[in-house]
Amino acid sequence: MTDRFDDDPHLSRQMVALLQQLAPVEGYNLTPLADVRLLRSNRPLSRTPVLYDPGIVIVCQGRKRGYWGDELLVYDARHYLAVAVPVPFTMETEASAEEPLLAIYLHLDFTVAAEVLLALSEQGSDEHYEPKGLYASPMEKPLEQSVLRLLEVLGSEVESRVLGPALVREIYFRVLTGAQGGSLRAALGRQGQFGKISRAIRKIHTCLGEALDVEQLAREVNMSVPTFHAHFKNVTQTSPMQYLKSTRLHQARLLMLRKGLNVSTASLQVGYESPSQFSREFKRLFGLTPSDEVIRMQQSFALPPPAAASIYVSSH
Known part of the structure; x- marks a missing residue:
């Protein structure tokens, strides 16, 4: 792993102290900014x-560790995680009651990101970067300072509303110009084959209840089935049908948790015709029956309401 460019323990301690106050409850803690959430976990989480x-x-x-294909993604006080397109992976965390995991999650506002991308493109950079849908990157000092300023204003409703949006935009700028910002800019620009796969992913997330197959998704982006399959796996580290299945199961879990739907109704809404098949595949993915998993989530996390501006329909 690459160390933070300018390691500053004082900044880290300030951020932890503010998060201790702003996120007193285990699970998600909401803020005056709809796209900014704070997470506290007082216990370790095994691979999920x-x-x-x-x-x-x-x-x-x-510390969080993500296992994505053959990659190990570590995001902690020295590294942050950037996600351009929703991809399934397995995560585990290190935390304890004495030193809880404290984190900030910024849901990506594509309108703001596009504005920052446009401003950067006007600077005339001709460099080519390989787009990546998911990566961990060093926490550079300018980004750390921007995050600290955001945390300082989140304690005030007025300051959050007035100053918060500009600070979020500043964080976008730091990430998009950071060590791997070029890969994120390329991904969000949705050009080339990555852009076509992004369109297919959007189709999956917005049409979960419909009958979808690989042939249909490939036609949607004007690719042959073999080419589509290869590019899709390159972007997501999984096959199109495995991605579709995982997304349906995650969304059904969210529907049961947030809306109190039963297994039959939730499975039908995400495209399953057989509740028994849904339950088998659900337990295979999450390790618990749907009802037991909902109980576990209710006991472990205070989930935020759905993000109004998201173009995807997904769980965190």
């Missing part, structure tokens, strides 16, 4: 499947 919406995860205390 997750599907993040596009966004930025900044861990100030504790």
Whole structure:
């Protein structure tokens, strides 16, 4: 792993102290800014499947490890996680009651990101970067300072509303110009084959209840089935049908948790015709029956309401 360019323990301690106050409850803590959430976990989490919406995860205390294909992604006080497209992976965390995991999650506002991208493109950079849908990157000091200023204003409703949006935009700028910002800019620009796969992913997330197959998704982006399959796996580290299945199961879990739907109704809404098949595949992915998993989530996390501006429909 690459160390932070300018390691500053004082900044880290300030951020942890503010998060201790701003996130007193285990689970998600909401802020006056709809796209900014604070996470506190007083216990370690063993490997569990997750599907993040596009966004930025900044861990100030504790550690998260993500297993994505053959890659190990570590995001902690020295590294943040950037997500351009929702991809399923497995995550585990290090935390304790004495030193809880404290993190900030910024749900990606594509309008703001596009404005920052446009401003950067006007600077005339001709460099080519390989787009990546998910990566961990060093926490450079300018980004750390921007995050600290955001945390300082989140304690005030007025300051959050007036100053918060500009600070979020500043964080976008720091990430997009950071060590791997070029890869994120290329991904969000949705050009080339990555852009076509992004369109297919959007189709999956917005049409979960419909009958979808690989042939249909390939036609949607004007690719042959073999080419589509290869590019899709390159972007997501999984096959199109495995991605579809994982996304449906994650969304059904969210529907049961947030809306109190039963297994039959939730499975039908995400495209399953057989509740028994849904339950088998659900337990295979999450390790628990749907009802037991909902109980576990209710006891462990205070989930935020759905993000109004998200172009994807996904769980965190």
